[in-house]
Amino acid sequence: MRGLFLLCWLATATGATDNAAELRRQYNQVAASIDTLVRLYGGERLAELAARQGKPSPLPAGQKLVLIFWADDEAQLYLNGQPIGSTRLTPTRIEIPAMYLRDENVLSAHCWDTDRVESGFMAGLYLQDARARLRRVLVTDEENWWVGGERAEVRFYSHTVPDIPGAEVIWGAGLFGEFQIEAAFDAGQLNRAAQSRPLASRTPGASREPMEAHLVASRLVQLQRERDELAQGLERRRSPVHDVRYQGYIKGRLAFTLGKAGALAEVQSVSTAQQLAAWAAALPAQQRDLVFHERRELKGVRHATSARSFMGGRGEAGERRSDYVPPAERGPIYGEGKPATAGGAAGLPYVAVGGRTRWDLWLAAAGLLLYIGAAGQRWWRLFRAKVWIS
Secondary structure: OHHHHHHHHHHHHHHHHHHHHHHHHHHHHHHHHHHHHHHHHOHHHHHHHHHOOOOOOOOOOOOEEEEEEEEEOEEEEEEOOEEEEEEEOOOEEEEEOHHHOOOEEEEEEEEEOOOOOOOEEEEEEEEEOOOOOEEEEEEOOOOOOEEOOEEOEEOOOOOOEEOOOOOOOEEOOEEOOEEEEEEEEEHHHHHHHHHOOOOOOOOOOOEEEOOHHHHHHHHHHHHHHHHHHHHHHHHHOOOOOOOOOOOOOOEOOEOOEOHHHOEOOHHHHHHHHHHHHHHHOOOOHHHHOOOOOOOOOOOOHHHOOOOEEOOOOOOOOOOEEOOOOOOOOOOEEOOOOOOEEOOOOOOOOOOEEOOEEOHHHHHHHHHHHHHHHHHHHHHHHHHHOOOOOO
8 A cells, every 4th residue: 555655656746747847848948939039139129119118109199100112122121220021022011000109210121132133122101091091101212211321213113013102113323232221200290191181092902911020029928928827837836856947047057048149148038028018018909919921031131132333314114003913033043153033934044144145055055956966967877878688
């Protein structure tokens, strides 16, 4: 009987230990996720967002702030340093929640070209009322947008572009390459836009996505709630013998790290997550309901083509379409030291790259034709040869 009791006690103790170890593993994963997000998006930036809790927004009552943008080929957008979203040859629509606005705001875009066909950026910032009517706040033009201390230049396209109301295709002084572009707007512009007449044009078709910074903040809030629940579970299983929870510093028998990224700074990252949790508690439900949508993945800055001087002048503007469809992805080309892409259908070989003839391909084709001709002539001689029968 005593042996049976001992076996039952051992089984119960083993199960409790395994359960505590599993909770500890989950807790460490959540803590590492919080730490990684805070490191990736900047603890100061997230803390600044949380510190704005309770401050009034300059967004007029009954209005939403909508950003519609497109780039050839890729762009990442920011509002006051907070990431908004990105695009690759796809019209993208993002609603910017009111709490991200200040009295003075800077809208910036990091743009680059990858395909060596044409380069350009379009964007429009609008107020949208309850009837889905748009009122213009800021659009891309040569007056309000700046590149490296100089005004942006309007580009006239030969290809189809999306019909973003009032917006023009702009770029820097050069051709292709990579650059930063920005424009400023304030509370006064928002109020004037709210009092203006709505645009007559209908809203263009665009991929709807959540604001990236809002998505990160919501994810941190969810992780912080999960961390609190796991911490309570670990506290109930606290043992004087076995450590079951990392306390936020490297001390004693246990130390957790993120590998080469550095030690897990839970004390700092969790503090930021707790501030965001309090900030999110006051948000309307529709601003926390964030859903991922499929989108066209960026190739990244490492695929940006080298900049060139722009010698073109103004010509006829390309066709603007509200039902704009992004072009098919272009296949790889070779030359200039790194892989890039060029115009044409994906997977087809190219004879010319950047206006230069590929003589090696022509020589290879000529050699193949000569070989086929010589083989055919030899076969024909054998076919016509006399055959002696004994």
